[in-house]
Amino acid sequence: MLKRHSRVLAISIAGMLAITLVVACSQKEETVVVQKEEVKPVKIAVVGPHSGDLASYGIPTVRAAELVMERRNALCGVNGRSIELVVEDDVCKPEIATSSATKVAGEGVHAVLGHICSGATKAALGIYKDTNLVAMSPSATNPALTQSGDYPNFFRTIASDDAQAKLEVEFALGVLKVSKIAVLHDKGDYGKGLAEFAKGFIEADSRGEVVLYEGVTPGAVDYSAVVNKIDQSGAEAVIFGGYHPEASKIVSQMRKKGMTTIFISDDGVKDDTFIKVAGEYAEGVYATGPMDTTNNPLAIEAVEAHKKKYGEDPGAFFLNAYAAAQALINAVEKSCSTDYNDIVNVLRNEWVATPLGIIKFDERGDAIGVGFAMYQVKNGAYEEVI
């Protein structure tokens, strides 16, 4: 490795880009035709919500991809090819995601980092499958995306919802020792899926019962009716599947009404925007989120790089996105190819060191080596509790 890098470096100083490529790929003994093709940059699409009310989930992924790209490009890219990002906004809406997917597929990208929301991801995956593109999401947690087997081209660096729902239920019944639980969701793909799993896990467990199971209308003027209903149901804890705008409204209305019911939610709520908006009412709220990786040197490095470039702490799913970008680039590098089959092969069989730990992907596309932890808001910040 060292020898190769120094050779590449020396030649690039001489400014002979074409030869760099030959050197880098010479180990694989590619034909001349392939080398000609590979002068083109490796294009990676980054698709997610970059505007709209869920932009705080999408922007960190773009930044992660930019950081990984800049670092790799500074080191002569992948096998001498530079990396180029194609950034596309899907606003987390399935109907926009399909046109974004068609657009990036048409621009000849080699892999997709995204999408962010499960609904949008599901809508886009069919298009990627038809065009032989690998898509890797840092945040889409709907179990069916991998478990249905419909999308062999899909990978993710985050554990699926059922893992999250399982942790939430285990935590409520085992650690907090509550027995009456109200399960709510926002009627969306992500929130409802998670709530259904939670409901199933509680019903299968003799320690607790579901006293209320309902969907709330996102964007409604006020949630007092649902909040009264929770109060009336006698629930000791609420498990909410959904995103932070609804969660902060429900929690605030509950607390203003003087209810002390425990509130447990998911990584759609484990976001600093939630704490900012709900303010003092966020205190004590539990939310699951990806395991704490603050001691991983690669994670520390990635976060430092983010702070240096953007002047602030990274947002939601940043490390998952960083890991996904690294896994994709690693797959292109190790296989010395941008072919669908080669990339998939490396993703499934080769371990790669990322800020999330050393990971590879199982047959279904779920990352081996990542999972969830439970967090709680204490003094205006999320802290890991188990």
Add this chain to the structure above:
Amino acid sequence: MNIDYFFQMFLGGLTRGSIYALIALGYTMVYGIIQLINFAHGEIYMIGAFTGLIVAGLMTLSGWNSLSILVIASMAAVVYASAYGWTMEKIAYKPLRKAPRLSALISAIGMSLFLQNYVLLAQTSDFLPFPNLIPEFKFLKPVEHIVRSSEIVIYVTTAVVMVLLTVMIKFTRMGKAMRATSQDQEMAMLVGVDVNRVISTTFVVGSATAALGGILIASHIGQINFYIGFIAGIKAFVAAVLGGIGSMPGAVLGSLVLGWTESFFTGYISSDYEDVFAFLFLVFILIFRPSGILGRKETDKV
């Protein structure tokens, strides 16, 4: 279920209904005068809330007490949103007054999207925390659990606005001019009514009540973003149609009926179908009483 729960649902519905009513008044007044469905009206409500947020933020920084913040922020919201309503009428609807009604309707939808995106760019797409402008009082034991002070402020404000508007329409010169204009614009012009001024006033008054609704609900819920006007606007429009569009008591009644329908369906059946029930109810009313609950019989409008 017990009576306590029923009252909670009743008051929750009343809160929603009051907010819908403050917005629906603008819809119904504008429709009554120029037969235009002003789809950008929900955005005026949102702009009122944002103005309130900005003014309250500035005043908190300079250390004012909460009551004066509430009063001045509400006044600022009312004035600023009214200015928006006035300008909107001048640039988007007045040039189209003689054009087919569909043109003005499309102009309204365009205005709505423009204002949403303008606020999105000028502010942010994130949800923003809204300060609690109305101090929370602790009530005595039996009602403590049922009602909050911000809800009482909402009910009282809505009631006062209703009374003031009724007085204005019934007894002032402007009210008389408004009634004349709504009956026959050309005839009103012939007898010396300044129709342009009447229409402008209608937009200003409608925007003012919507802005009040915006700032009150934002303070009650504690958060806003650029999109809140859309859903509230649609609901208020439905309420206005339900009550009989063009009729002011109808708008209030329709709003309360819609608020209670939503609240009681959520409370006693399920919030999964909250909107389904609310709109089913609308369909039934319109089938059996096409002009709305208190509407006049006019079939040739939009």
